[in-house]
Amino acid sequence: GNSVTQMEGPVTLSEEAFLTINCTYTATGYPSLFWYVQYPGEGLQLLLKATKADDKGSNKGFEATYRKETTSFHLEKGSVQVSDSAVYFCALGRGKLIFGQGTELSVKP
Amino acid sequence: EAGVTQFPSHSVIEKGQTVTLRCDPISGHDNLYWYRRVMGKEIKFLLHFVKESKQDESGMPNNRFLAERTGGTYSTLKVQPAELEDSGVYFCASSQVRGDEQYFGPGTRLTVT
Numbered sequence: 001g002n003s004v005t006q007m008e009g010p011v012t013l014s015e016e017a018f019l020t021i022n023c024t025y026t027a028t029g030y031p032s033l034f035w036y037v038q039y040p041g042e043g044l045q046l047l048l049k050a051t052k053a054d055d056k057g058s059n060k061g062f063e064a065t066y067r068k069e070t071t072s073f074h075l076e077k078g079s080v081q082v083s084d085s086a087v088y089f090c091a092l093g094r095g096k097l098i099f100g101q102g103t104e105l106s107v108k109p
Numbered sequence: 110e111a112g113v114t115q116f117p118s119h120s121v122i123e124k125g126q127t128v129t130l131r132c133d134p135i136s137g138h139d140n141l142y143w144y145r146r147v148m149g150k151e152i153k154f155l156l157h158f159v160k161e162s163k164q165d166e167s168g169m170p171n172n173r174f175l176a177e178r179t180g181g182t183y184s185t186l187k188v189q190p191a192e193l194e195d196s197g198v199y200f201c202a203s204s205q206v207r208g209d210e211q212y213f214g215p216g217t218r219l220t221v222t
Contacts (some may be wrong), residue, residue, distance in 0.1 A: 003205070004151075043113075044152075044200065044213035089152060094208040096142070096165055099152040 002027045006090045006100030013080055013107050021075040021103045023064075023090035031092040033057075033066050033073040036099075038087045047075075047088070080107045111135070113214035115201050121220045127189040130217045134183070134203030140164075141184050142204075142211060143176060147197035158184060159207070165180075170195075191221045 007022040025033065035047040035057070048057030050066035050073065057064050062077045073090060085107045090100040114133045124129050133142045144153040155174070156166040160181035169176070173192070179183040186196055198218050202211040 036213070043215035046210050046212075049210065062145075095140070096154050096157055096168075097144070097152075097211065098154070099144075101148070101151040102146075105116075 002031065002092060002098045003096050004090050004092055004100040007103055008103040009054070009087075010106055013081055013105070015107055015109050016079045017107075019075070019077040019080045019084075019105070021088055021090075021105070023073045023075065023100060025071050025073065025090075027071075027092055032092040033064070033096055034093075034097070035062070035064055035073070035075050036089040036091060038089070038102075040086070044089065047066050079104075082107045082109055113201055113203055113212050115199075115214040115217050117217060117222075118215065121222065122191055123222055124193055127134045127187065127202060128184045128191055128219060130201075130219070132182070132184045132186070132189075132201030132214060134204075135141075135143070135212055138203035138205050138212075139181065140204045140207050140209075140211075141178060142202045143184070144200040144202065144221055145197050146216075147194070152200065152201045160168070160180050164207075191219075193221050196221045 002023045032051045034049045036044045037047045039065035048059040050057040055066045091097045114121040116131045117130045139156040146152045153171045157164045158178045175187045198216040200216045
């Protein structure tokens with residue numbers, strides 16, 4: 001069946017550091033891929049998405065590219081801010097979503 | 110436009126008791142999903158409604174869980190009787206079209222003692 005494997009956290013970075021959170025998947029067919037973010041005390045928000053191979057999703061300085069050959073959808077940001085501290089979830093699906101276990105990111109000033 | 114709302118935000122009950130969680134999706138969204146995150150693990154799908162019909166309930170853990178969506182509007186998820194392993198955060202999400210972006214509610218944190 002479909003599955004998502006995400007880099008384990010917690011991840012602690014200094015402000016302005018480069019961020020990569022790895023996400024790999026196993027899927028049949030051609031699902032869409034998503035990154036969701038949960039800020040402290042809030043619900044899940046869609047951060048970015050990609051619907052087909054080689055698509056790049058981007059939002060708020062974050063990017064991820066749908067790589068079919070490596071079955072990956074790694075999240076990157078060139079310069080993180082304290083306000084990026086949150087839990088990040090990689091997910092796949094069309095309708096029913098399959099999530100990774102989440103990666104907690106803490107950014108220190 | 111109001112987002113997805115869930116009630117209560119937090120519930121603490123004893124093992125063996127009954128709890129009912131409520132979700133109000135975004136108006137006009139026919140698709141409603143329930144998910145659960147237990148003990149910091151991955152968020153797992155529970156079930157999917159299209160209007161008032163259950164489209165997929167493959168993620169429901171057992172028959173202690175009952176979900177309804179009367180009139181295709183709000184949905185309830187009842188746990189009866191609750192067990193310790195039911196503790197976690199229950200999320201509701203809605204979308205206008207299946208496969209579209211899902212909008213999530215803030216979640217209900219359920220603690221069974």
